[in-house]
Amino acid sequence: MAATDIAVVGFAQTPSVRKARESEVQLLVPIVTEALARAGLDRREVGFTCAGSCDYLTGGPFAFVSNLEAAGAWPPISESHVEMDGAWALYEAWVRLQHGDIDTALVFGSGKSSPSKPEEMWAQQLDPYYLAPLGVDPASLAGIQARALIDAGKATERDFAEVVARNRANAKDNPNAQVSGDYSVDKLLQAPYVRAPLRAHDFPPISDGAVAVVLARGDRARELCDRPAWIRGLDHRIEVHQPGMRDLTASTSTTLAARKAGYDGGPLDVIELSSTFSPQEIILREALGLDADANVNPSGGALAGNPVMATGLVRIAEVAQRIVEGSAGRGLAHATGGQVLQHNLVCLMEGD
């Protein structure tokens, strides 16, 4: 049985911006420092550090090594890296904390999408034989997923636009959001298609950004934080890679991850979903069995800011922040990896 006394006790994130002038490490240095300060933890006391980033995105082999400079890795520290969203770095740190010999961990995720051409670069995350050579891009796969959803009678283009309008309106209260404001659904529906049936607003913005989270266990968590956001369950599940070999209108892996994380369908004060394309929020709501009035993405979610490789960990930080600050008692954060919701992580958190 996994420990249930590991908690988020500190966090910080940069705003999501279209183009940051700073280097990726420069984005990380102040937020790693801020997250540790928020927890009142000296970086030399951190038991384990894990980071998530993508060298293809950064555009330099071994770029992830530089990112470690934000953690002050001298004298040498105990650390690891995942070529995945920072939410999976948090997963590794959470597993590491289960060993019981350390009681704190630092996790961060970072990505600058601005230098690359995401629509060309992301084909490299796909099967190199059948998909990558065709330049299959995430937006095209999302378009295929969206039409499958419409063909199955599960959603309409208006539903997609409503997701966008709701998230952008929520983002008005989020100082880190890149896209926010009041948008009329009717007006959104007049925009041209980019990947029919999807329009530009159904896509996430191209973002630069970073996030850092501090974890602590048991009594140490209580020392470092008045109201820790306890991770009651954390699980991730993956589905078959080929998009034509699974039902794109459902997310079996999210349902399973939520169940394994201990989500029993009970009330949630806050839910943050990594639905990077608007139809995915509809799929994820169904996979998690959420009511129509569930408090989904009060931050505006990934449609308001999508610092790839940080987006999922931002969701965890957003839920944790609401628990730590006392506005939520129980929350669920979701992260995704791969294409069109292939790989999904669910993190269930509670306050005391």
Added chain:
Amino acid sequence: MSDTTTPKENLVMNHLVSLSYSEELTPILERYVDALIDGRIVGHKCPQCGRVYVPGKGYCPICVVETTDKDEFEVSDRGTVTGFTIITPVAYYGQTETEPFVYASVLLDGSSGNLGGQDIIGVAHDQLHSGMRVRAVWKPPNERTAEGVSNRGWGSVASVIDAFEWTGEPDADRSVYEEHIF
């Protein structure tokens, strides 16, 4: 439908993945390149530990404190060879060199870290040694550019400095470079 046999030959798929990137230099590197074109090499000096990074990073990776223009610090264009190798090129994809060449690390006076991958000219390969004192051979001012400097690199001077040459000074004491071999 008809069943088929597996192929007798093992096919090979040749796939060139080519990804392009475009980005503005960070403000720190803008100042670094401006100085290089002006014939000066500048870095950042950590206000806490005093280490000097060339080019400046905007932080000290040892102390994890931010550094700014106020911490700018000019280093010498003279330094000490801390380590080197002679590379005999093999014709791998992207290799443009055909003859054995020097790949040396130079610790510039005033800097806390090496400048990697430098050419040393005017010295026979078998005479090269760690501790040699060298100075930069600058390109003419009108030929100096920003090429090769990128936000992800470890800094480059190739677009302003052709190579390093022996200064004629005696070798530096081992203590100068023994912590800076690579």
Added chain:
Amino acid sequence: MSQPRVVESTLEFPYSRSLGPVVGGFLAGLKEHRILGIRSADGKVLVPPLEYDPNTGDTLDELVEVGPAGTVGSWTWVDAPTPKHPLDHPFAFALITPDGADTAMVHAVDAGSIDKMSTGMRVQPRWRDEAHNMIDDLACWEPA
């Protein structure tokens, strides 16, 4: 302040991938203008063929010819192709199930215009003039 300098860079990775009997078998089939799937542990035909059953992990080795015509499942329209796309003019990316297959493959459909596209439409393969052991030896699909 003057305009910031913009740095352009290109990363290149020249891969030579040894394909083995399943992927190699599929690409060898494309050379002969044949589309091959593979029979899964529960008797279904997977296209494109996988080396291992995605449900059971069993090794798969029975290649089965499917198509050549197929049916479009879901699809999207690409108005402005990138240089990495298989066609240089507007086209559809689609899930195509070749006749006799139980799964769909992602590929391009050269339909001319979005108005020619529909879920359930019939398509046929268009072959590349000279095969080069890549998925685009099946250049694209076109309305049948």
